[in-house]
Amino acid sequence: MNNTLYGGKTVEQWIDQHPLLNDMTAMREVSWFNPDTKPCAEAMAHISLGESDVRDAADRLERFRPYIALAFPETEQAGGLIESPLCRVPAMQKAMRPLLHTELPGTLLAKCDSQLPISGSIKARGGIYEVLQHAESLALEAGLLSLDDDYSRLANDECRSFFAKHSIAVGSTGNLGLSIGIMGASFGFQVSVHMSADARQWKKDLLRSKGVHVLEYESDYSLAVAQGRKQAESDPGCYFIDDENSVHLFLGYAVAARRLKKQLQDMHIIVDGDHPLFAYLPCGVGGGPGGVAFGLKLAFGDNVHCIFAEPTHSPCMLLGLFTGLHDQVSVQDFGMDNITAADGLAVGRPSGFVGKTMVHLLDGVYTVSDDNLHRLLALMEESQGIRLEPSALAGLPGMARVLNNSDYLERHGLVHTMESATHLAWCTGGSMVPEKEMNAYIAKGRELLNN
Ligand SMILES: *Cc1c(COP(=O)(O)O)cnc(C)c1O
Numbered sequence: 001m002n003n004t005l006y007g008g009k010t011v012e013q014w015i016d017q018h019p020l021l022n023d024m025t026a027m028r029e030v031s032w033f034n035p036d037t038k039p040c041a042e043a044m045a046h047i048s049l050g051e052s053d054v055r056d057a058a059d060r061l062e063r064f065r066p067y068i069a070l071a072f073p074e075t076e077q078a079g080g081l082i083e084s085p086l087c088r089v090p091a092m093q094k095a096m097r098p099l100l101h102t103e104l105p106g107t108l109l110a111k112c113d114s115q116l117p118i119s120g121s122i123k124a125r126g127g128i129y130e131v132l133q134h135a136e137s138l139a140l141e142a143g144l145l146s147l148d149d150d151y152s153r154l155a156n157d158e159c160r161s162f163f164a165k166h167s168i169a170v171g172s173t174g175n176l177g178l179s180i181g182i183m184g185a186s187f188g189f190q191v192s193v194h195m196s197a198d199a200r201q202w203k204k205d206l207l208r209s210k211g212v213h214v215l216e217y218e219s220d221y222s223l224a225v226a227q228g229r230k231q232a233e234s235d236p237g238c239y240f241i242d243d244e245n246s247v248h249l250f251l252g253y254a255v256a257a258r259r260l261k262k263q264l265q266d267m268h269i270i271v272d273g274d275h276p277l278f279a280y281l282p283c284g285v286g287g288g289p290g291g292v293a294f295g296l297k298l299a300f301g302d303n304v305h306c307i308f309a310e311p312t313h314s315p316c317m318l319l320g321l322f323t324g325l326h327d328q329v330s331v332q333d334f335g336m337d338n339i340t341a342a343d344g345l346a347v348g349r350p351s352g353f354v355g356k357t358m359v360h361l362l363d364g365v366y367t368v369s370d371d372n373l374h375r376l377l378a379l380m381e382e383s384q385g386i387r388l389e390p391s392a393l394a395g396l397p398g399m400a401r402v403l404n405n406s407d408y409l410e411r412h413g414l415v416h417t418m419e420s421a422t423h424l425a426w427c428t429g430g431s432m433v434p435e436k437e438m439n440a441y442i443a444k445g446r447e448l449l450n451n
Pocket residue numbers: 121122123175176282283284285286287288289343344345389391392428429430
């Protein structure tokens with residue numbers, strides 16, 4: 001029996017007073033629409049970051065394009081731009097209807113971050129960005145670089161031996177470690193990745209093959225992060241990438257929204273009061289979906305609705321937001337096990353920074369069972385030939401959750417716009433998953449669909 005008080009109440013009292021928490025702690029699928037959402041302009045007024053910070057991050061990524069094109073030949077054709085396709089997925093929209101028991105009007109799109117170059121997940125946005133930011137700041141300070149240089153010079157021997165004297169540490173369930181390890185190693189940094197127990201073997205093997213130090217722990221993500229933080233504290237030459245609190249990661253993710261706006265325009269997809277955009281973002285600790293949602297609100301204001309998706313066993317952001325306790329509470333405190341096949345989402349305690357930033361900006365959070373992630377994975381493969389890892393499917397049921405919530409639709413004056421709405425599932429990873437593991441995911445999903 002856990003008698004600890006959280007925000008002045010025992011877990012039992014919390015559950016007694018809130019039916020939602022009863023369903024959540026029973027690890028059933030739930031949907032929650034935020035009663036505290038404010039008009040975008042008002043919500044933004046409480047946030048210390050803004051448009052100019054995102055522009056600054058976008059400019060930095062521009063400066064690095066010549067370096068990235070050189071160091072990662074797969075990006076050469078795109079001129080060193082790390083970006084993913086935006087795809088119409090009508091066959092998936094149709095295939096999902098029986099599973100979600102809902103007519104699904106509107107247009108469904110998939111943002112295929114699974115196909116991001118270099119590390120095959122959304123972490124190729126924030127994680128890589130923070131390494132670039134750090135490399136730039138060190139090189140500028142050392143006089144090895146100036147802002148108007150061609151950044152491909154960072155690949156020369158002098159710069160590499162300079163970076164080799166510096167180290168970077170990070171804690172990760174896998175994908176963040178992959179992004180930071182690959183990018184850090186490319187500059188010549190000494191990189192240590194502290195991995196939680198659920199991290200896949202192939203990710204550790206890949207990192208070790210690049211000369212990255214991989215440290216393994218028996219426990220979950222939060223402890224892996226704490227170990228990385230500890231390493232950096234004891235070594236002044238070590239830079240810690242703090243997935244729980246980093247503004248740099250957040251801004252790196254936010255740049256995605258500016259680019260998405262252009263992609264939507266190119267596809268002649270309108271976003272305005274009569275054509276709302278809904279974005280469904282898989283959420284782990286919160287930096288990725290938080291940064292993207294922040295960027296989307298800057299880009300589209302009140303015409304975009306941002307909703308996070310979490311596994312039923314790891315609804316850390318929902319728990320933090322709902323109780324208002326943010327990082328002061330974990331899913332384990334509430335008796336949940338934080339065990340899920342959704343790798344990047346196996347996080348028990350949310351980012352306090354992101355939760356507090358999103359309080360008035362986020363429109364909702366829902367949870368999805370691992371079985372449904374697998375079913376959707378198999379459907380996506382079958383209907384569209386798109387291969388995703390389990391986490392990356394979490395955004396797909398989102399449109400059904402919105403369409404089935406008449407309260408939310410009425411409250412926001414959306415009832416008559418749903419035929420012309422666009423639903424965007426952020427498909428956050430998958431292209432690096434080895435064939436054998438991917439086939440096992442698909443087989444499991446098919447089996448679940450047939451039973
Ligand atoms: C990390 C990750 C997420 C979520 O990002 P957070 O910043 O942890 O919230 C979603 N999907 C995948 C595949 C990830 O690796």
